[in-house]
Amino acid sequence: MGWIQTSLVWWWLAPGEDAQPLGRPICRLSIAGNSAAAGPWWPMLSSLRGVASGAIVAGYDLLLEGNPKGLQAPQVLRLGPLPASRRLQAWLEQQKGPQVLVSEGDPRPLDPLKRLQGQWSGGLARWPGLLLASDGSPSPEALALRERWLHSDKLVQGFLTTSWLRPDSCATSDHRQPIEEPWLARRLGQLLPPHLAVMLANSSPVRDWESFGDPAAPGRTIHSFRGASGIDGTLSIACGLAEVEKHLVLVSGDLALQHDSNGWLWASQLHGRLLVLLIDNGGGGIFEQLPIRPKEPAALDFERLFAMPQAVDACALAAAHGVPSREVRQRGELAEALRWGLAQPLALLRVVSDRTADAARRRHLRTMAAALISPP
Numbered sequence: 001m002g003w004i005q006t007s008l009v010w011w012w013l014a015p016g017e018d019a020q021p022l023g024r025p026i027c028r029l030s031i032a033g034n035s036a037a038a039g040p041w042w043p044m045l046s047s048l049r050g051v052a053s054g055a056i057v058a059g060y061d062l063l064l065e066g067n068p069k070g071l072q073a074p075q076v077l078r079l080g081p082l083p084a085s086r087r088l089q090a091w092l093e094q095q096k097g098p099q100v101l102v103s104e105g106d107p108r109p110l111d112p113l114k115r116l117q118g119q120w121s122g123g124l125a126r127w128p129g130l131l132l133a134s135d136g137s138p139s140p141e142a143l144a145l146r147e148r149w150l151h152s153d154k155l156v157q158g159f160l161t162t163s164w165l166r167p168d169s170c171a172t173s174d175h176r177q178p179i180e181e182p183w184l185a186r187r188l189g190q191l192l193p194p195h196l197a198v199m200l201a202n203s204s205p206v207r208d209w210e211s212f213g214d215p216a217a218p219g220r221t222i223h224s225f226r227g228a229s230g231i232d233g234t235l236s237i238a239c240g241l242a243e244v245e246k247h248l249v250l251v252s253g254d255l256a257l258q259h260d261s262n263g264w265l266w267a268s269q270l271h272g273r274l275l276v277l278l279i280d281n282g283g284g285g286i287f288e289q290l291p292i293r294p295k296e297p298a299a300l301d302f303e304r305l306f307a308m309p310q311a312v313d314a315c316a317l318a319a320a321h322g323v324p325s326r327e328v329r330q331r332g333e334l335a336e337a338l339r340w341g342l343a344q345p346l347a348l349l350r351v352v353s354d355r356t357a358d359a360a361r362r363r364h365l366r367t368m369a370a371a372l373i374s375p376p
Ligand SMILES: Cc1ncc(C[n+]2csc(CCOP(=O)(O)OP(=O)(O)O)c2C)c(N)n1
Pocket: 202, 203, 204, 205, 229, 230, 231, 232, 252, 253, 254, 255, 256, 257, 281, 283, 284, 285, 286, 287, 355
């Protein structure tokens, strides 16, 4: 996603064969400095990793935590469907200027926010706007806006790398620390071999990857999905993707995996290799991240109604399908366990974490990030 701002060149999206709605101009955006020489001068909010571009803002979900002033965009160009970030969605809803969405051949309406002036499904390369040449240059306001976003992201990524997550630390104390889900999201991206495809299940795995994934981690294909309701069909979809990708890592929560543990029945027909990395945090950790846990325990049985921890032994369940498994409880065990798991045709790594502590850690990181970019 990027946005573009100046008043040097104006045009509107002419209705073409793929333009929606047909028959009338759908929006006007102002663009300049779009030539190769000018380079990508507008900030791009993106969950892509491993992209060598100084213009990508990877930490948008953390940056938008406190809804900081100074990051408002006069215009927004959206590329493809929305990411998972609720903060990004709330921010997009607040932006006052025009928003246009360009998709790569996907004609479905891709804006649940209903905030678009128009959608073009003919792809970015064919988007009429980008085909027009412009010899204008970006306005000082546009450059300042880009600088504010990039500077804020640099602060936040620097904090994650050096002050807390310390991915390369070999210190014994760090090695023995329990696994926390934000740490896992960042570390996994770094440890998994480049180009190895990953599928991220609902709900926390896909959100943590988006929020805490290392922008400098190697590039790879990431799959995610909504299913019919969210967590259904997770393992079966991963098996299908493993068949296509040849080798895949599924990162799944415990409830999502159990919901579709029958998926391992595909094992007898599967040619692709599938490593399941199960984050076993004892139930639905996503609900710990919503403001619904009552202060008074008697008011609502949060554990029974929302978290729903299950007593099923995931390793025994895997073994029943002929899938070998290992457990990971400390940070220092992860790299070796991954080496083992990736060498198997099918395997389960049960990574144990504490959903309540992990929710507190996420809150802490978000608070720190907000304080960094909008000091009190
Ligand atoms: C089929 C279906 N049933 C229920 C839900 C509601 N739901 C959303 S997330 C979630 C919990 C998922 O738990 P887990 O897989 O352990 O992941 P975590 O929240 O711990 O990351 C539930 C029950 C859903 N999205 N889809």
